[in-house]
Amino acid sequence: xxxxxxxxxxxxxxxVQAPGVYQGTANVIAAxxxxxxxxxLRQALVRDQVRLYAAQSALISVLxxxxxxxxxxxxxxxxxxxxAALKVVAVPLxxxxxLGAPASEDAPGVAGSYTLNPASAVLASIGLAAFGxxxxxxxxxxxxxAPALALAIAGAxxxxxxxxxxxxxxxxxxxxxxxxxxxxxxxxALVVAAGLPLIFETAFLFDLLVAVVVFGMLIRAHHxxxxxxxxxxxxxxxx
Amino acid sequence: xxxxxxxxxxxxxxxxTVALGAPGVTGLIAKVEARLQGRRGPRVLQPYYDxxxxxxxxxxxxxxxxxxxxxxxxxxxxxxxxIPLLIPVLTTYGLPLGYMGDILGGGFLxxxxxxxxxxxxxxxxxxYAQLGSSRAKTFSAITEPVVLFVVFTVALLTGTDLPYALxxxxxxGAGQVIRPAHLLASAALFMVILHETxxxxxxxxxxxxxxxMIEEARSFEHSGPYFALLKWGSELKQLILFTxxxxxxxxxxxxxxxxxxxxxxxxxxxxxxxxxxxxxxxxVIDDSFAKLRLFKITEYASAAFLLAVLGVFTLYLGGx
Numbered sequence: 060x061x062x063x064x065x066x067x068x069x070x071x072x073x074x075v076q077a078p079g080v081y082q083g084t085a086n087v088i089a090a091x092x093x094x095x096x097x098x099x100l101r102q103a104l105v106r107d108q109v110r111l112y113a114a115q116s117a118l119i120s121v122l123x124x125x126x127x128x129x130x131x132x133x134x135x136x137x138x139x140x141x142x143a144a145l146k147v148v149a150v151p152l153x154x155x156x157x158l159g160a161p162a163s164e165d166a167p168g169v170a171g172s173y174t175l176n177p178a179s180a181v182l183a184s185i186g187l188a189a190f191g192x193x194x195x196x197x198x199x200x201x202x203x204x205a206p207a208l209a210l211a212i213a214g215a216x217x218x219x220x221x222x223x224x225x226x227x228x229x230x231x232x233x234x235x236x237x238x239x240x241x242x243x244x245x246x247x248a249l250v251v252a253a254g255l256p257l258i259f260e261t262a263f264l265f266d267l268l269v270a271v272v273v274f275g276m277l278i279r280a281h282h283x284x285x286x287x288x289x290x291x292x293x294x295x296x297x298x
Numbered sequence: 299x300x301x302x303x304x305x306x307x308x309x310x311x312x313x314x315t316v317a318l319g320a321p322g323v324t325g326l327i328a329k330v331e332a333r334l335q336g337r338r339g340p341r342v343l344q345p346y347y348d349x350x351x352x353x354x355x356x357x358x359x360x361x362x363x364x365x366x367x368x369x370x371x372x373x374x375x376x377x378x379x380x381i382p383l384l385i386p387v388l389t390t391y392g393l394p395l396g397y398m399g400d401i402l403g404g405g406f407l408x409x410x411x412x413x414x415x416x417x418x419x420x421x422x423x424x425x426y427a428q429l430g431s432s433r434a435k436t437f438s439a440i441t442e443p444v445v446l447f448v449v450f451t452v453a454l455l456t457g458t459d460l461p462y463a464l465x466x467x468x469x470x471g472a473g474q475v476i477r478p479a480h481l482l483a484s485a486a487l488f489m490v491i492l493h494e495t496x497x498x499x500x501x502x503x504x505x506x507x508x509x510x511m512i513e514e515a516r517s518f519e520h521s522g523p524y525f526a527l528l529k530w531g532s533e534l535k536q537l538i539l540f541t542x543x544x545x546x547x548x549x550x551x552x553x554x555x556x557x558x559x560x561x562x563x564x565x566x567x568x569x570x571x572x573x574x575x576x577x578x579x580x581x582v583i584d585d586s587f588a589k590l591r592l593f594k595i596t597e598y599a600s601a602a603f604l605l606a607v608l609g610v611f612t613l614y615l616g617g618x
Binding site for chain 1: 472477478482597601604605608611612614615
């Protein structure tokens with residue numbers, strides 16, 4: 060049934076057309092990933108941040124499966140499985156082990172490590188997200204298979220994860236922020252270049268492992284030296 | 299074959315459904331909530347008995363209060379009873395008075411009702427009622443931007459700000475439901491409704507804990523039929539917000555598309571069932587989260603604002 064606007068006689072045409080179920084699903088998953096990124100920004104406990112990171116990584120595997128099913132790219136199923144094994148299981152496990160000793164104590168410097176209060180941090184990050192969103196949107200990468208929106212959301216995620224590393228003053232949150240940066244890049248790669256050979260995608264994935272090891276060592280060294288996870292203590296080292 | 303109802307009767311039925319159904323929905327939520335807490339809880343019909351009892355009682359007013367103190371409950375209920383004319387309660391097609399106002403018009407009426415009640419509370423000179431009204435005004439100013447952004451999303455999705463148009467858009471296909479803008483706006487609206495109906499984050503709507511009371515504190519000085527009107531008003535507000543969420547955003551299905559008596563009756567049952575379903579979800583949420591401290595309300599509002607803003611953003615690149 061055509062709905063008439065007040066005083067008008069033409070049927071209403073929505074100015075923004077619905078994107079279709081496949082693109083809609085991809086966009087919704089991307090938007091959920093961005094929301095989880097904000098969740099990590101607000102979360103007070105490292106344990107919960109790691110949990111959110113695992114959820115975000117699970118979402119990107121789901122997205123890979125959706126794209127694989129829609130565009131008939133069997134490689135992506137393998138990538139989804141590998142990425143889930145690595146980012147949903149292995150990395151959170153390693154992170155928990157690494158933080159096990161410090162986090163089980165009272166873990167000074169993690170819970171109250173905001174440089175801004177949480178509400179202001181979220182508002183500032185909305186600004187960052189807007190910048191990333193419209194900056195990536197300005198690239199005008201359109202295509203039947205690349206939802207421009209999901210790419211822009213990946214851009215927003217990159218900026219919010221930088222924001223997360225900036226507003227939190229503890230090594231653990233900064234590590235989580237860094238790992239989600241990799242999730243954001245994977246999202247962009249999946250959306251723009253889903254047909255990339257599996258070997259490249261896997262290579263990017265293994266870069267993450269290097270980062271995990273490096274950050275693990277940094278966290279250990281910092282905790283061993285400062286008896287705290289807070290980077291605020293590092294200012295004392297200034298000459 | 300059932301008879302076709304005249305349009306004015308359907309319009310009247312919209313108001314009557316909300317007016318008579320509201321206390322029942324409140325009663326059901328109270329019952330579910332009590333069950334979740336391991337209590338037997340009051341009868342589902344208890345709010346009707348409460349209203350009937352209060353209506354028979356004597357009404358008193360503070361000594362120096364002006365006429366406005368007694369007029370406010372009437373004005374508030376009048377505003378609440380006007381809103382069901384503007385939103386799709388029973389029908390998919392717009393009724394003649396449905397185009398009197400758009401979503402913003404409905405929002406203005408909700409604010410007007412809340413404003414007159416707050417003013418009447420300030421009239422009394424009772425510090426506690428005044429505290430409630432000043433808190434209510436402060437926090438509604440914080441959640442207002444969220445509502446505005448939800449309205450923007452609706453406007454971008456449909457090209458109008460008529461609730462009927464959004465409901466028709468949502469019904470038109472799965473692609474309209476699985477899109478970030480719609481889901482984000484619905485989630486933001488749901489968070490605002492949780493706040494507005496006094497569930498989360500700080501308020502206890504059952505109202506024995508004085509520190510947790512915001513809107514409930516405003517009616518402290520009213521008594522008798524006037525207090526009954528205020529209670530009925532807040533029940534009406536709750537059902538109206540649930541109706542907007544269900545019939546405009548989440549599930550605009552089950553509405554009558556013809557004037558047949560059967561279809562309209564089915565729509566009445568569907569509306570009350572949807573409202574009760576939302577009420578059960580709200581009760582579960584209410585019981586499973588701890589209340590926040592009062593000043594943490596900005597964090598809750600900023601989360602809702604985030605959802606609403608992202609909803610508008612996603613529409614700008616054409617894929618939302």
